[in-house]
Amino acid sequence: MRVLLFLSAILAAASVDGRTVSVFLQPVTQQIPPSFLAEIDYDLSSPSEPAAQVTGYEAPEISSNDDLVRVGLYDRSSGEWTSSTTVLSAENFSKGYSPHFILTTGPDGKEVLGVGCRGVRIDAGQTRDFGPQVIVQVTGKGKQVELNKPVILSPEGKKVVQEEKTFLQKYWWVLAIGVFLAVSSGGGDQK
Template identity: 55%
Template sequence: MRVSALFSTLLAAAAVASAESVVASIFIQPITTPETPPSLLAEVSYEAQPETTAIGEVLSYEAPDLPEGGAAALVRVGVYDAAAARWVSSTSVASADNFGKGLSPHLVLSVDNSKGQILGVLCKGVRIDAGQTRDFGPQVVVVPTARGKHPDLNRPVVLSPEGKNVVPEEKTLLQKYWWVLAIGVFVLVSGGGDSK
């Protein structure tokens, strides 16, 4: 038993050691000036771990210089390939107010760990409460993709009269194994097979 526990611990340690650190550059661009190339917002690092939400690390952060008010108050945030001059990930639209005073930008990365790429970036400003936290800088949360729920094929759908799914009730031990009790009673009544 100890050998299997030791083996599973070693496998878990190997999986953690094999998780590679990925560095990504996040860019920002005002929506009203698409001719202006996107500028670097942050460089982040995270561990590629399948199906586990993780906290990344912000390596560098440049507060964006954005015009105030009007339609210029909207920005595009995502991963940009400057060599190809195109957005590599899906982009999200955020208000420039997310980068204002009293707010800490939080980046949420949607990551496909099987392909090792960022699918999308979300940016939101979180109000800083000096009494609650001492971490005022930008933060990164990495959310990996996961397999969705698959339908149960070849099973009939049972609906209630109201049209809702009926959840089958859990059977008790007696309801599941009544036949064992019936065989025991039959053996006792029939004499138990005593040979005389």
């Protein structure tokens, strides 16, 4: 019985595709290390829409001299940004605003391509959820280019330039039909 319970727990853990990422913030004008902003858990295994939530959030302390901040994923061990970053106004984190994050992942959901953020004004009469929110956008494969004519290469690998045909070379068959109809139509009955 315990073996069955143990195996079902392992299968349940393996089927969950939950991931956690940490979002960091850095003022653009200062050369200080990025500080922790939020922790986001997301799961792409839900059939309709990816489930995500902000599990940890620390309101940033931004000096009045900083107008712009950078938000993204940062690796403290290597000291580099690991995703694309978003530059936004520091006013998005002021009082009366709730941050809404947009997490963009690759098609498999394992790689986070970027993090976006914007502050949404809190209206106590309109909503009951004042905390930070997150949306996960999964990218898909882009449309492939459709070409009209294939490129013709010579045996040496150079592009072969083909001359454009003249009007007579293109539509000689129309003139042949016209001549045939004129010759075969005859003059009609003469009495």
